[in-house]
Amino acid sequence: MEPILKVQNLSMDFGGLRALNDLDLDVISGEIVALIGPNGAGKTTFFNCITGIYPPTEGDILITPPGKKTKRINGIKPNKVTERGLARTFQNIRLFPNMTVLENVMIGHHCRMRAGILGAILKDRSTIKEEERVVENSYQILEKIGLSDFVNEFAKNLPYGAQRRLEIARAMATDPFLLLLDEPAAGMNPHETEDLDKLIKQIRDKEGISILLIEHDMKLVMSLSDRIFVVDYGKKIAQGTPAEIKNNKAVIKAYLGEDIDA
Amino acid sequence: MFLTFPIMVIRVNPIEKIIEWRWNNLILVGAGSFLISMVWRYMIERKDYGTRKAEAGEKSDQPPLIQRVMKDKRIYTPFLIIVALFACIFPFVFSMYQTNILITALIYVMLGLGLNIVVGLAGLLDLGYVAFYAVGAYTYALLNYHFGLTFWMVLPIGAGMGTLFGILLGFPVLRLRGDYLAIVTLGFGEIIRLILENWNEFSFGPSGIAQISRPSFLGMDMSVHGAIIYMYYIMIALCLFTIFFVNRLQDSRIGRAWIALREDETACQAMGIDKAKTKLTAFALGATWAGMGGVLFAAKTTFVNPASFTIWESIIILCIVVLGGMGSIVGVIVGALILILLPEYLRAFSEYRMLAFGILLVITMVFRPGGIVSDVRRIYQFKGTAETKS
Amino acid sequence: MDYFLELFLGGLTRGSIYALIALGYTMVYGIIELINFAHGEIYMIGAFTALIVISVLTMMGMNTLAILVIAGVIAVIYSSAYGYTVEKIAYKPLRNAPRLSALISAIGMSLFLQNYVLLAQTSDFLPFPNLIPDFEFMEPYAHIIGSTDIVIVITTAIVMIILTFLIKFTRIGKAMRATSQDKTMAMLTGVDVDRVISVTFIVGSATAAIGGVLIASHVGMINFYVGFIAGIKAFVAAVLGGIGSIPGAVLGSFVLGWTESFATGYISSDYEDVFAFLILVFILIFRPAGILGRSERHRV
Numbered sequence: 001m002e003p004i005l006k007v008q009n010l011s012m013d014f015g016g017l018r019a020l021n022d023l024d025l026d027v028i029s030g031e032i033v034a035l036i037g038p039n040g041a042g043k044t045t046f047f048n049c050i051t052g053i054y055p056p057t058e059g060d061i062l063i064t065p066p067g068k069k070t071k072r073i074n075g076i077k078p079n080k081v082t083e084r085g086l087a088r089t090f091q092n093i094r095l096f097p098n099m100t101v102l103e104n105v106m107i108g109h110h111c112r113m114r115a116g117i118l119g120a121i122l123k124d125r126s127t128i129k130e131e132e133r134v135v136e137n138s139y140q141i142l143e144k145i146g147l148s149d150f151v152n153e154f155a156k157n158l159p160y161g162a163q164r165r166l167e168i169a170r171a172m173a174t175d176p177f178l179l180l181l182d183e184p185a186a187g188m189n190p191h192e193t194e195d196l197d198k199l200i201k202q203i204r205d206k207e208g209i210s211i212l213l214i215e216h217d218m219k220l221v222m223s224l225s226d227r228i229f230v231v232d233y234g235k236k237i238a239q240g241t242p243a244e245i246k247n248n249k250a251v252i253k254a255y256l257g258e259d260i261d262a
Numbered sequence: 263m264f265l266t267f268p269i270m271v272i273r274v275n276p277i278e279k280i281i282e283w284r285w286n287n288l289i290l291v292g293a294g295s296f297l298i299s300m301v302w303r304y305m306i307e308r309k310d311y312g313t314r315k316a317e318a319g320e321k322s323d324q325p326p327l328i329q330r331v332m333k334d335k336r337i338y339t340p341f342l343i344i345v346a347l348f349a350c351i352f353p354f355v356f357s358m359y360q361t362n363i364l365i366t367a368l369i370y371v372m373l374g375l376g377l378n379i380v381v382g383l384a385g386l387l388d389l390g391y392v393a394f395y396a397v398g399a400y401t402y403a404l405l406n407y408h409f410g411l412t413f414w415m416v417l418p419i420g421a422g423m424g425t426l427f428g429i430l431l432g433f434p435v436l437r438l439r440g441d442y443l444a445i446v447t448l449g450f451g452e453i454i455r456l457i458l459e460n461w462n463e464f465s466f467g468p469s470g471i472a473q474i475s476r477p478s479f480l481g482m483d484m485s486v487h488g489a490i491i492y493m494y495y496i497m498i499a500l501c502l503f504t505i506f507f508v509n510r511l512q513d514s515r516i517g518r519a520w521i522a523l524r525e526d527e528t529a530c531q532a533m534g535i536d537k538a539k540t541k542l543t544a545f546a547l548g549a550t551w552a553g554m555g556g557v558l559f560a561a562k563t564t565f566v567n568p569a570s571f572t573i574w575e576s577i578i579i580l581c582i583v584v585l586g587g588m589g590s591i592v593g594v595i596v597g598a599l600i601l602i603l604l605p606e607y608l609r610a611f612s613e614y615r616m617l618a619f620g621i622l623l624v625i626t627m628v629f630r631p632g633g634i635v636s637d638v639r640r641i642y643q644f645k646g647t648a649e650t651k652s
Numbered sequence: 653m654d655y656f657l658e659l660f661l662g663g664l665t666r667g668s669i670y671a672l673i674a675l676g677y678t679m680v681y682g683i684i685e686l687i688n689f690a691h692g693e694i695y696m697i698g699a700f701t702a703l704i705v706i707s708v709l710t711m712m713g714m715n716t717l718a719i720l721v722i723a724g725v726i727a728v729i730y731s732s733a734y735g736y737t738v739e740k741i742a743y744k745p746l747r748n749a750p751r752l753s754a755l756i757s758a759i760g761m762s763l764f765l766q767n768y769v770l771l772a773q774t775s776d777f778l779p780f781p782n783l784i785p786d787f788e789f790m791e792p793y794a795h796i797i798g799s800t801d802i803v804i805v806i807t808t809a810i811v812m813i814i815l816t817f818l819i820k821f822t823r824i825g826k827a828m829r830a831t832s833q834d835k836t837m838a839m840l841t842g843v844d845v846d847r848v849i850s851v852t853f854i855v856g857s858a859t860a861a862i863g864g865v866l867i868a869s870h871v872g873m874i875n876f877y878v879g880f881i882a883g884i885k886a887f888v889a890a891v892l893g894g895i896g897s898i899p900g901a902v903l904g905s906f907v908l909g910w911t912e913s914f915a916t917g918y919i920s921s922d923y924e925d926v927f928a929f930l931i932l933v934f935i936l937i938f939r940p941a942g943i944l945g946r947s948e949r950h951r952v
Contacts, residue, residue, distance in 0.1 A: 051532060053528070053532075077531070077536075078528075078531040078532050079531050079532075079533075079534045079535055079536050079537065082531075082532060082533060082534030083534050087532075087533075088532055090528075090529065090532075094526050094528060094529035094532075095525075095526070095529070096521065096522050096525035096526055096529065096530075097525060098521070098525060099518070099521055099522065099525060103518060103521075106518060107518055107519070107522045107530070107533050107535070108533050108534075110515060110518070110519055110522075110533060110534055110535050111533070111534030111535065112534075113515045115514060115515045115516075116516070117511070117516060117543065117547070119514070119515075120510050120511050120514030120515065120516055120517070121507060121510050121511070123510065127514075130515075131514075131515075170533065171533075174533060174534050381752075385752065387752055387755060434933065434936075434937045435933075435936075435937075437937075438936060441681075441685075441687050441751070441755065441895075442891065442936060444687070444755065445687070445884075445887060445888070445891060445932070446932065446933055446936055448884065449884075449888065449928075449929035449932050449933060450929070450933070452884075452925060452926075452929055453925075453926050453929050453930065456923065456925055456926045457923075457926065460923060574763075577759060577763065580756070580759070584756050616763055616766070616767040616770075617763075617764060617767035617768060617771060619760070619763055620760045620761065620762070620763030620764030620765070620766075620767060621760065621764055622760070623756055623757060623759060623760025623761075623763065624741070624742045624757050624760040624761055624764065626760075627742075627746060627749070627753045627754070627756050627757035627760065628742070628745045628746060628757065
């Protein structure tokens with residue numbers, strides 16, 4: 001299988017600090033891949049490099065959208081990355097607090113819409129059609145995510161768990177082939193995490209969106225992932241199936257420290 | 263607080279070597295500041311109480327009065343009709359003087375709505391808005407002076423010049439964040455004013471350009487009286503056009519992108535919105551309205567000079583937007599009417615106008631950051647998956 | 653060559669004064685990330701207070717040097733008090749509000765103070781007596797640089813040294829630096845953040861007041877509006893150097909001072925302010941963080 005995301009020798013320097021060091025990673029279509037590692041290992045930086053927020057110092061980021069040619073997306077702007085079909089969520093929730101839940105999702109559709117200023121003013125047919133389609137579509141996404149009761153609520157008034165789900169809904173609205181989730185379960189209680197587990201699997205199975213996620217909740221990671229990549233100090237220290245990772249000495253050492261024998 | 267008021271008490275006149283001791287002011291200030299500080303403390307406490315209540319998860323009992331009025335069709339529609347009727351007959355009921363003031367207020371409504379796109383929706387603090395206003399005014403003044411072009415010909419040109427300058431300024435400042443943007447736009451506004459003031463060959467310097475023709479109706483010559491009434495209706499029509507325009511924009515793809523940009527730039531970009539392009543449209547559209555406002559201003563006063571376009575003009579327009587409620591059309595209209603009409607009718611206090619503006623800005627920000635009428639987002643209703651919009 | 657030197661030194665004097673005001677901006681910005689629009693007004697109030705004190709004392713017949721010192725001290729005290737009060741009223745309640753709100757509140761405060769002085773005093777320009785005597789040893793150079801200029805440059809240098817010392821080596825300085833790095837963390841380690849902010853405002857206002865007294869005796873007249881213009885220019889200087897950075901503010905001030913001095917000297921004096929703003933726009937376009945500013949990365 002051809003990977004839809006292929007990252008090769010990725011490095012990122014902040015001044016003298018090497019936050020990512022020669023990292024390789026790939027995601028195959030239909031997979032759920034997890035990226036784990038201790039705090040400060042460079043996971044979010046990795047996401048930021050892929051999504052164009054930081055231009056990487058070295059290496060290649062290649063994407064192959066289904067049915068299209070492979071492209072190198074190093075250093076292109078975040079909005080272009082999203083247009084190409086990579087959507088993300090944020091570790092520290094970044095919704096648009098003073099917009100309604102529905103509008104938040106509608107923003108996700110932005111790059112798939114065409115209406116310009118003239119369209120907005122004249123409200124010609126295609127614009128109205130487009131708006132209707134987007135409203136409809138957004139509502140459907142919210143139903144899938146289980147937020148349809150909150151449609152007209154301001155995003156800032158949602159409970160914490162719902163805000164995390166709304167971020168996922170918003171990302172899905174950009175019509176991605178790969179979803180990057182940055183700690184989707186952070187701050188959730190066990191019950192909410194279980195729902196999230198189902199939701200993520202559903203997104204993969206029903207929507208056909210592949211998923212790359214960063215997560216600290218090991219139970220969730222083990223249950224979800226097809227493959228796991230482990231990073232520490234910006235370097236990849238292991239990769240493999242959940243079962244392989246569980247018994248990997250290097251991983252245990254990274255998490256528990258030097259002195260403990262596995 | 264007592265310590266800080268010697269300026270009130272002693273007034274010096276170094277030329278004649280006279281010192282006035284104004285002890286009576288001291289008593290006034292003392293009593294005044296005591297009262298004010300009591301009220302202030304009380305208000306702060308109430309506000310804190312409010313936030314604590316909100317944090318505890320209790321919802322405020324009811325939406326504020328104005329929002330209820332706006333939601334309730336039964337009150338809203340007749341209210342609108344009364345306002346419309348009043349607006350129609352105004353020039354025949356009231357004196358020319360009153361009409362003239364209202365024209366000014368309407369120009370500010372337009373400017374406020376234009377700036378509202380930039381500040382209220384897109385969240386870009388523009389302190390040089392007056393520059394585009396000046397561009398519009400001088401476009402009309404100069405074209406009229408040199409080539410005798412009429413109001414109707416220049417109105418679109420003025421708007422276009424506004425857009426052009428908006429884009430011209432927009433390009434370099436797009437990369438800047440909030441505070442830097444504010445100061446650069448402020449600088450830009452001052453540059454335009456200083457150029458107008460000093461480039462005598464082009465703009466006739468500080469003395470300005472006089473005898474600009476008023477708008478004409480089908481080439482007829484009108485008395486001043488008739489011209490003012492005509493001007494008034496042009497203003498009403500243009501304001502309605504502006505409201506229509508902004509309203510449509512607000513609920514469109516672009517309007518949403520602006521608001522998203524205001525709320526969170528990074529997330530906005532990650533959602534596939536082109537930050538630069540979105541900012542630029544907001545900037546250019548805001549400037550377009552300022553350009554139009556400028557043409558109207560020149561046509562109304564028949565005289566322009568650089569002194570009309572100081573930084574304070576920008577700040578007054580900003581006050582209108584902020585006080586009325588950022589992002590809210592009704593708010594901006596209310597804000598403009600209050601800020602422009604009140605000082606006119608309270609002539610006795612006109613000296614205190616700017617002082618009051620200052621206090622008003624601080625108080626609004628501290629106690630009611632949303633302005634008088636806060637932004638109401640559109641409500642969508644769904645029955646199952648089939649949806650109908652309200 | 654003499655002309656060049658004259659312009660150079662003139663720029664130095666201007667730069668020194670801008671630096672005194674710019675410091676207040678930069679310190680406040682460094683700590684609470686707010687453009688204190690009212691800062692120029694604080695400086696104007698300093699100048700006014702000094703003028704009032706000087707007038708009163710002159711009529712009582714004191715000697716000039718004593719008057720200058722007393723006026724300076726009182727101006728510093730009053731400006732600091734104003735700075736402190738402004739912070740308590742207009743900024744403290746907005747500590748956690750969006751930055752736009754605080755900024756607008758600052759503009760409101762600036763508007764208020766300006767008109768307050770306008771109404772309480774007068775809208776006319778008031779002559780400000782030049783109390784700095786002409787030094788005799790300066791005689792041979794008098795055509796290039798006046799005694800007042802020397803005093804200004806030296807005072808600025810002294811203030812800079814004191815300020816650097818304050819920030820680098822004292823307890824409160826350490827607390828300031830900690831607060832500007834991370835407010836929450838500073839609070840957790842026992843720094844009284846409110847007090848730090850108050851002190852910042854007081855120190856900033858005090859330097860502005862010194863600047864106010866100096867520039868007033870340099871230019872020879874003041875009115876209620878001087879604060880705003882000087883404030884904006886000083887802010888431009890602070891941004892030029894990279895706002896939040898103290899050496900940056902000083903450097904930016906000198907750059908601005910020289911630009912204005914040379915541009916007005918060699919090109920045209922009508923466009924003095926235009927040059928100031930043009931250089932601002934250019935620098936921000938090519939180096940958005942200013943000359944010495946670190947380019948910031950937003951944490952995502």
